[in-house]
Amino acid sequence: MRSLVRRVRGGSKAAAYRLTKGVLHRFGYDFEIFPRSSRDAHASKNADESFYRKWRSPSPVWAPWRGEPDFRDAYDGVEPYTVVSGDRCQVLYRLGNQALSVDGDFAECGVYRGGTALLLSRVLEGHGKTLHLFDSFEGLPAPDPTRDPDLEEGVFKATSAREVGALLGGFSGPLRIHQGWIPSTFDGLNDSRFAFVHIDVDLYRSTLDCLEYFYPRLSAGAVVVFDDYGFPAARGEKNAVDEFFSDRPEAPLALPTGQAIVTKLP
Numbered sequence: 519m520r521s522l523v524r525r526v527r528g529g530s531k532a533a534a535y536r537l538t539k540g541v542l543h544r545f546g547y548d549f550e551i552f553p554r555s556s557r558d559a560h561a562s563k564n565a566d567e568s569f570y571r572k573w574r575s576p577s578p579v580w581a582p583w584r585g586e587p588d589f590r591d592a593y594d595g596v597e598p599y600t601v602v603s604g605d606r607c608q609v610l611y612r613l614g615n616q617a618l619s620v621d622g623d624f625a626e627c628g629v630y631r632g633g634t635a636l637l638l639s640r641v642l643e644g645h646g647k648t649l650h651l652f653d654s655f656e657g658l659p660a661p662d663p664t665r666d667p668d669l670e671e672g673v674f675k676a677t678s679a680r681e682v683g684a685l686l687g688g689f690s691g692p693l694r695i696h697q698g699w700i701p702s703t704f705d706g707l708n709d710s711r712f713a714f715v716h717i718d719v720d721l722y723r724s725t726l727d728c729l730e731y732f733y734p735r736l737s738a739g740a741v742v743v744f745d746d747y748g749f750p751a752a753r754g755e756k757n758a759v760d761e762f763f764s765d766r767p768e769a770p771l772a773l774p775t776g777q778a779i780v781t782k783l784p
C-alpha cells in the first residue's frame with residue numbers, strides 16, 4: 519500500500535487514475551470519470567444522462583449467447599435478419615421459453631426483416647400457440663420531434679410482409695402477420711390473450727399504443743420485453759414504459775443489454 523501511495527503522489531493525475539482503477543479492477547470493481555465538459559454537455563441534454571453508462575463486467579460472466587448449444591440452435595440463421603444483438607436475442611429466447619407455460623399467444627410489434635420473429639417461432643415450434651407479428655413494413659412512422667428527437671421517419675423500411683412470411687416458412691404453428699399501422703392493426707383482436715410480447719417499435723407513441731392494447735390482455739405471469747428501453751436514441755420508448763407503469767403494480771426491470779422486462783402480476 520505504501521508503494522501505491524508513493525506512486526500516486528509521484529505521478530500525474532492520469533497515472534493515479536489508471537493505478538486506482540487497476541487495483542479496484544482486481545477486486546472486481548470498476549469506475550469511470552467523465553471530463554467536466556462532457557458531463558455538462560450531457561446534463562444539459564437530458565437530466566437522466568448520467569445514468570446512461572457503458573456496461574461491462576470486470577470479471578467474465580456466463581454468456582450463453584456466445585454458443586451455448588440450446589440457444590445456438592434456435593439462433594441459427596437469425597443474425598442476418600435482425601438488428602437485435604445476440605445477448606438481447608438470448609433474453610428473448612429464455613423468457614419466451616418460460617412463457618410457454620403461460621396461457622395465451624405470442625406477439626411481436628416491430629418485425630422489420632423478421633430476425634427476432636424467426637427466433638420466437640423456434641421457441642413456439644410444436645406448442646400450438648399463435649405467433650402474431652405487427653409491423654407497417656414501411657419503416658417507422660413520423661416521430662414526435664420532442665419525444666423521439668433522434669429517430670427518423672421511414673427507417674427500417676427495407677423489408678416486406680412477404681419476405682418475412684418466407685423467412686418463417688418453416689414454422690409449423692399458427693402465424694398471423696398484421697401488416698399496417700399500430701394501433702389500427704389491433705382492431706378486431708379484442709378477445710386475444712397473450713403470454714409473451716416483444717415490443718420493438720422504438721418510438722414513444724408506438725410503444726404506448728402497444729401497451730394500451732396488450733396490458734389488459736396479458737395473462738398472469740406473461741412477460742413483455744422492451745427492446746430499446748435503455749438506448750439513448752430511443753428514450754421515447756423508455757418514457758412511454760415509465761409513464762405507463764407509474765401507476766401500475768408491475769416494475770419494469772432494466773437489463774444491461776438495453777432491454778427492459780415486465781412480468782404481469784396476477
Ligand SMILES: C[S@@+](CC[C@H](N)C(=O)[O-])C[C@H]1O[C@@H](n2cnc3c(N)ncnc32)[C@H](O)[C@@H]1O
Binds near residue numbers: 600652
Ligand atoms: C427496430 S425495428 C424492429 C427490429 C426487429 N425486431 C428485428 O429483429 O430486427 C422497428 C420496427 O417497428 C416498426 N414500427 C414502429 N412503429 C410502428 C407503428 N406505429 N406501426 C407499425 N410498425 C411500426 C417499424 O416499421 C420497424 O420495422
